[in-house]
Amino acid sequence: MILIILMPVVLLGQESAKEKKVHEKQRIFLEGYLGVSVPIGQYLKDDTNSKKSGFAQTGYLVQITCDWMGNKDMGLAIQYTYQNNPILSSAKNAILPERVFPLGSGSWSNHYLMIGPVFYKEISKFTIDARLLGGVVFAFSPLFSYTSPDSTQKTVKNYGSGFAYQLAFGAGYSLTSRVIIKLNLSFLGAIPTFRKQFGGEYLGRKPELDPITGEPIKDPFTGLIIYHDVYAPVFKFDLKNSISTFNASIGIIFKL
Secondary structure (H helix, E strand, C coil), rough: CCCHHHHHHHHHHHHHHHHHHHHHHHHEEEEEEEEEECCCCHHHHCCCCCCCCCCCEEEEEEEEEEECCCCCCEEEEEEEEEEEEEEHHHHCCCCCCCCCCCCCCCEEEEEEEEEEEEEEEECCCCCEEEEEEEEEEEEEEEEEEEECCCCCCEEEEEEEEEEEEEEEEEEECCCCEEEEEEHHHHHHECCCCEEEEECCEEEEEEEEEEECCCCCCCCCCCCCCEEEEEEEEEEEEEEEEEEEEEEEEEEEEECC
């Protein structure tokens, strides 16, 4: 009889223990990294005759990640990354295709916001993880500063935006039950695009000229010179760059 009375209490205790165990597996991780960013491919290219050259040098990377880890070592990561790569000093005075002024100095200043799945595994005091993220990039660079070649000489300092992705692998060591120091290796890529239409501005009025004599044409009835409105020519500037870097960083994970 006593066992029958206590049975619901025992079952409830076992159920609470199971819920606690599941809850322990479902954790929030907060990660922070600082590392080196090495450009490759077109991002590194320094051909002044190519619109796709990035003229990027080795720079640095700062990254903040929030992971929600579920059961079976799988989770979801949301990540912000800031990347800075200086422009090659040798390209400072280069005039690129479709430009009227030199490139100048400066750097790539790229902001990434990405999301994607993450695999995380603990082996004793060691941890390994892998993630594949996708999202958007907002890339600020002297390459996106453009001066129109028409008479208005209008300069636009803008940014390129587009799709971004990252493939990353990490290995860590647990300092405590809630703090892990970690080494991270990643490939970071993006395709920022800048599109802008120039021209069409009203420039004033000019007299109609005789194509043979070059003299102003007069109205045969009034004797007055005939004028016409002049507008700047309309044209579009389209620039698509490719960002690609290998990154090595060191960071710390806090298990919340």
